[in-house]
């Protein structure tokens with residue numbers, strides 16, 4: 066499928082999905098969001114794809130937010146529709162069985178930070194900047210940012226970022242636990258790819274179950290989360306990958322997982 070605002074390249078099971086509107090710092094219009102939804106569904110269903118990396122085109126931005134010029138002309142119904150589309154995209158990333166890594170190459174602001182937060186984890190370039198500047202525009206984060214950021218770094222730091230609308234550096238974002246690792250700009254995609262390849266070599270049914278356990282367990286009481294984890298653990302014993310992984314260990318060879 067052809068997209069006007071996205072580039073997708075799949076090499077050896079790793080798909081790189083690039084938001085491609087560098088002239089607008091990759092800002093998210095309604096059309097970009099609809100394309101992202103479509104593209105992510107496609108990647109989830111594509112048997113060739115094992116891990117997805119999301120990044121932004123150009124040197125300057127990952128995604129500098131929702132498109133302010135488009136939003137400025139919206140009425141309340143259109144803004145609601147826009148927020149719902151954005152939230153569907155963010156939730157889809159969380160619900161996908163495949164891991165999704167954000168490679169933040171520059172500004173990740175507003176909806177751009179929300180997109181990164183929706184991914185399973187974030188790698189960043191030293192040049193990246195993070196912020197939720199919505200209050201400087203008279204609105205609040207609308208793609209799950211208040212929820213995801215507060216859960217990730219705690220309510221106090223989240224409120225400081227959201228109330229001030231300030232940007233923080235990649236290093237600070239690392240210290241605060243928003244970013245897993247920070248790399249020189251030229252190494253960002255290489256490192257994201259190395260990690261994606263390391264994940265892709267594992268039993269992908271197990272990786273999907275781990276993603277499910279972490280995401281859903283966080284919304285449960287701890288005891289329910291433990292029970293949920295045990296049930297997912299048990300179900301994996303019906304998979305070919307579990308048989309292969311444990312047999313390979315016994316036979317002192319590398320497992321050849323099929324994702325079944």
Ligand code: CO8
Pocket residue numbers: 088089090092129130131132133134135144145147148149151172174175176177198199202205206207208
């Ligand atoms: N929307 C539209 N266009 C943008 C955006 C954006 N978010 N960000 C940058 N651009 C455009 C600029 O207008 C400019 O275009 P042009 O050359 O045609 O004027 C081009 O990108 C380059 O940008 P700048 O010249 O401004 O570049 P600078 O290096 O001077 O500044 C900044 C970079 C600091 C990133 C600056 O562009 C900026 O502040 N951008 C806006 C950041 C922002 O406020 N983002 C949050 C938007 S709100 C949001 O994301 C809400 C999400 C939830 C929505 C809920 C549903 C309703």
